[in-house]
Amino acid sequence: MAEPKPEELKPEELAKIEYKPPKTGWMDTPTVFKKGMFCYGNQPKFLKTVGFPNVRSWSVLDEDWKLPENWQEIFIEGLRERVGKYRSFRLFLDICVRCGACADKCHYFIGGGDPKNMPVLRAELLRSIYRKYCTTSGKIMGKIAGARDLTIDVLKELWYYAYQCSECRRCSVFCPYGIDTAEITILARELLNLLGLNTHWISAPVAQCYMTGNHLGLLPHTQKDTFDQMVADLEVVTGIKVDVPLNRKGAEILYYVPSGDMFDERGYFLTMATLLYFHEIGLDYTWSTYLSDGGNFGFFTTNEVAKRLNAKAYAEAKRLKVKWMIGGECGHMWRVIHQYMNTWNGPPDFLEEPVSPFTGTKFENAKSTKVVHICEFTADMIKHGKLKFDKSRNDNLIVTYHDSCNTSRGMGFFEEPRYVINSVCKNFYEMPENTIREQTFCCGCGSGLNASEDMELRLRGGLPRANAVKHVKDKYGVNRLACICAIDRAVLPALMDYWVPGVTVSGVHEMVANALICKGEKERTTDLRNEPLPGKEAKENV
Amino acid sequence: MILETYPSVTSDFLKKQKNCFANPVGYNVSQGINGIFDELLNGVDSSEKFFPFLNDIIRIKAVQDFSPSQAISFIFLLKQAIREELKSKTEKKQLSEELSSFESQIDSIALLSFDIYMKCRERIYEIKVDEVRRMTFGLLQRANIVYEIEEESDLESATLLTQNKSSTLTKVLDKKG
Numbered sequence: 171m172a173e174p175k176p177e178e179l180k181p182e183e184l185a186k187i188e189y190k191p192p193k194t195g196w197m198d199t200p201t202v203f204k205k206g207m208f209c210y211g212n213q214p215k216f217l218k219t220v221g222f223p224n225v226r227s228w229s230v231l232d233e234d235w236k237l238p239e240n241w242q243e244i245f246i247e248g249l250r251e252r253v254g255k256y257r258s259f260r261l262f263l264d265i266c267v268r269c270g271a272c273a274d275k276c277h278y279f280i281g282g283g284d285p286k287n288m289p290v291l292r293a294e295l296l297r298s299i300y301r302k303y304c305t306t307s308g309k310i311m312g313k314i315a316g317a318r319d320l321t322i323d324v325l326k327e328l329w330y331y332a333y334q335c336s337e338c339r340r341c342s343v344f345c346p347y348g349i350d351t352a353e354i355t356i357l358a359r360e361l362l363n364l365l366g367l368n369t370h371w372i373s374a375p376v377a378q379c380y381m382t383g384n385h386l387g388l389l390p391h392t393q394k395d396t397f398d399q400m401v402a403d404l405e406v407v408t409g410i411k412v413d414v415p416l417n418r419k420g421a422e423i424l425y426y427v428p429s430g431d432m433f434d435e436r437g438y439f440l441t442m443a444t445l446l447y448f449h450e451i452g453l454d455y456t457w458s459t460y461l462s463d464g465g466n467f468g469f470f471t472t473n474e475v476a477k478r479l480n481a482k483a484y485a486e487a488k489r490l491k492v493k494w495m496i497g498g499e500c501g502h503m504w505r506v507i508h509q510y511m512n513t514w515n516g517p518p519d520f521l522e523e524p525v526s527p528f529t530g531t532k533f534e535n536a537k538s539t540k541v542v543h544i545c546e547f548t549a550d551m552i553k554h555g556k557l558k559f560d561k562s563r564n565d566n567l568i569v570t571y572h573d574s575c576n577t578s579r580g581m582g583f584f585e586e587p588r589y590v591i592n593s594v595c596k597n598f599y600e601m602p603e604n605t606i607r608e609q610t611f612c613c614g615c616g617s618g619l620n621a622s623e624d625m626e627l628r629l630r631g632g633l634p635r636a637n638a639v640k641h642v643k644d645k646y647g648v649n650r651l652a653c654i655c656a657i658d659r660a661v662l663p664a665l666m667d668y669w670v671p672g673v674t675v676s677g678v679h680e681m682v683a684n685a686l687i688c689k690g691e692k693e694r695t696t697d698l699r700n701e702p703l704p705g706k707e708a709k710e711n712v
Numbered sequence: 713m714i715l716e717t718y719p720s721v722t723s724d725f726l727k728k729q730k731n732c733f734a735n736p737v738g739y740n741v742s743q744g745i746n747g748i749f750d751e752l753l754n755g756v757d758s759s760e761k762f763f764p765f766l767n768d769i770i771r772i773k774a775v776q777d778f779s780p781s782q783a784i785s786f787i788f789l790l791k792q793a794i795r796e797e798l799k800s801k802t803e804k805k806q807l808s809e810e811l812s813s814f815e816s817q818i819d820s821i822a823l824l825s826f827d828i829y830m831k832c833r834e835r836i837y838e839i840k841v842d843e844v845r846r847m848t849f850g851l852l853q854r855a856n857i858v859y860e861i862e863e864e865s866d867l868e869s870a871t872l873l874t875q876n877k878s879s880t881l882t883k884v885l886d887k888k889g
Binding site: 282 | 718719720721725726729731733734736737740771772775776777835836842843844846847
C-alpha cells in the first residue's frame with residue numbers, strides 16, 4: 171500500500187499519528203538504542219587484566235558486537251548452570267505472577283516512562299529466555315507461554331536494560347513474593363559478561379582495582395600526596411596539624427573508605443573531616459594504601475570477580491594485625507559487607523569482636539563481619555557524650571537526608587545517620603515518607619551507571635529523588651542534601667544542578683567535623699570547604 | 713492528551729497515580745498545564761508568567777524519549793483541545809477572531825517553549841562538562857601539571873591551594889545559582 175500523501179490526512183489525524191506511540195506487545199516492540207541512555211562498551215585491555223572472556227574492541231552502536239560464534243550456546247549453558255546453582259535465582263524466575271506491584275516503583279520508569287523499565291518487564295526480558303531453554307512449557311508452547319528465542323536483538327535488548335537498572339531493590343520492597351529483581355539484573359549482567367559484554371565505566375575500575383586496590387588506580391604515593399594536601403588544608407581551617415597513620419601495623423582499627431573519597435570534591439572534604447575527627451578523639455587506627463577502596467565494581471560484573479576484589483579487605487586486616495575495622499560512608503561497599511563478605515572471604519576469625527575503645531560499647535551487629543559503620547561508631551560516641559559540638563557552625567545549613575539504597579534497603583540502616591545529623595545541625599527536615607528509609611529513591615546512578623555519557627538516563631532516574639528534594643526546598647528552604655554514599659556524593663550535585671539548583675551535597679561527617687570542637691583549634695572562621703561560617707562572613711571579606 | 717504521548721502502560725500509570733512523589737511526571741505535567749491554562753484565561757500578555765509552568769514540563773520532557781518537536785508538541789495540543797471543546801460555540805457565535813488571537817498567544821508560548829527546551833539541553837551538556845572538569849582538575853593537580861604559586865612557608869602555600877580549590881568550587885556553585 172502506498173503511503174497516504176500528507177494532504178489526504180486532516181491535521182488532527184496527522185497529530186494523532188505523531189503523538190501516540192503504536193500499541194504493540196512488548197516482544198514486538200523493537201528496542202532502539204538511544205544516546206544518553208547507555209554507557210560506552212568495554213575496552214579489551216581491561217577485560218584481559220581480570221581474565222574476562224571475549225577480549226576485543228567493540229562499540230555499542232556497531233551492528234556487529236563481535237561475539238564468539240557459539241555465543242547462544244555459551245549464554246544458555248551459563249543460564250542453566252546458574253539456575254541450577256542458585257536456588258533463589260530459579261525461584262525468582264519461576265514464581266513471578268506478573269501482578270504489577272513492582273511496575274511503578276522503579277525510578278527509571280517513573281522518571282522516564284519506558285515500559286521496559288518496569289521491573290517486572292525488565293526481568294521478563296531474561297525470564298522469556300529462561301522459559302524457552304529451561305522449561306518444558308516454554309519449549310513446547312513458545313510465545314504463548316511467554317518464551318522467546320535468544321536472537322541477537324534479544325541479547326542486545328537485555329544488555330541495554332540490564333544497564334538501566336541500578337540494582338537499588340526498591341521494587342523488591344513491594345513484591346508480595348519477595349522477588350529481588352536486583353538479583354535478576356546481577357545474574358543477567360553476569361551472563362552478559364560471559365560474552366565480554368560490559369561497559370567501560372565498570373570494567374576499567376574493576377581492572378584498576380585488581381591491579382592497585384582501588385578503582386581510580388591511585389598508587390600509594392598519590393594517596394600519600396592527597397593526604398598531605400588534606401593535612402595542609404585542615405591546618406589552614408583549624409590550625410591543627412593532624413596525623414595520618416598509613417599502613418601502620420598493630421593499630422587497633424583499620425579504617426577504609428571508597429576511593430572516591432580521595433578524589434571527588436565532596437569526598438575529599440569528607441576524608442578531611444574524618445582525619446580531623448579521628449585525630450581529635452585519638453583513635454588508634456590506620457589507613458591502608460592497599461585496601462584503598464571499599465567500593466567493589468566487581469559486584470557489577472560477576473560473583474567471582476566481586477569476591478576476588480573484595481579479598482583484600484580481610485587480607486589487609488590480617489597483614490596489619492589490627493583488631494577490627496571501621497568502614498566509611500559508602501553504598502554498595504556496605505551491601506557487600508553486610509550480605510556477601512563473610513561467605514566470600516570470611517570468616518575473619520583472626521579479628522576481634524568490635525568494642526568501642528572510648529565507650530566500651532560492643533557492636534554486636536558486627537560480630538560476624540567485624541566491620542563497624544562510621545555512623546554507628548559516631549552515634550555511639552555522641553550518645554555517651556564523648557564529643558563536643560558547636561552546632562551554630564552549621565546554622566547556615568538547612569539539611570535533608572538521602573537514604574542510600576544500599577545502606578537502607580541493603581542493611582536496614584536508618585536511625586544512626588539521622589541521629590548524628592540532628593546532633594550537629596539545628597535545621598533538619600525529612601523528605602516525604604514514601605521517598606525515604608526503605609522506600610528511598612535511588613540517585614539514579616548506582617551499580618556502575620554513574621558515567622557522563624548516560625546523563626539522560628541519570629537525570630530521568632534521579633527525577634523522583636530530586637522531586638522530593640525540591641519539595642523540602644520549597645517548603646523549608648533546604649539547601650544541603652546529606653548522604654552516606656560515595657556515588658551519591660559524586661552524582662547528586664549534577665542531579666541537583668538540573669532539577670533543584672541551589673542545593674549542595676555532602677557526606678554526614680563533613681558536618682560533624684565542622685561542628686566538632688577540637689583541642690587546640692584556632693577560632694574557626696570557615697568550614698572545611700574554606701567558605702565562611704555563619705556570622706563570620708564579614709571577617710572573611712577583610 | 714499529553715499523557716497519551718507516552719506508551720499506553722505508562723500513560724495509564726501517569727494518569728492513575730495521584731501521589732505527587734510516586735508520580736512526579738504526571739503531577740508536574742498536570743500542575744503545569746493547569747497553570748498555563750489559568751494564565752491563558754486570565755489573558756496575561758507577558759510570556760514570563762508562563763515560564764515556571766512550561767519549565768516544569770519541558771525540563772522533564774527534555775530528558776525523556778522525545779525528539780525536540782515531540783517534546784514541545786503539547787503546546788499545540790492545547791489548540792486542539794480548545795478547538796474541539798468550543799467547536800459548536802465558535803461557529804454559532806462567530807468567535808473565530810477571538811479564537812485566532814487566543815491561538816496566536818499559544819503560538820508565542822510555543823516559541824518560549826522552544827527556548828526553554830534548548831536551555832535544558834544546554835544545561836545537560838554543561839553539567840557533563842562540569843563533571844569532567846571537576847575530575848580532571850584533581851588529576852592535573854595531582855600530576856603536578858598545573859601551575860601553583862609557591863610561597864616560603866608551607867602554611868601559606870596551603871592557603872593558596874585551598875583558595876584555589878575553593879574558587880573553582882565557588883565558580884561551580886555560582887553557575888548553579
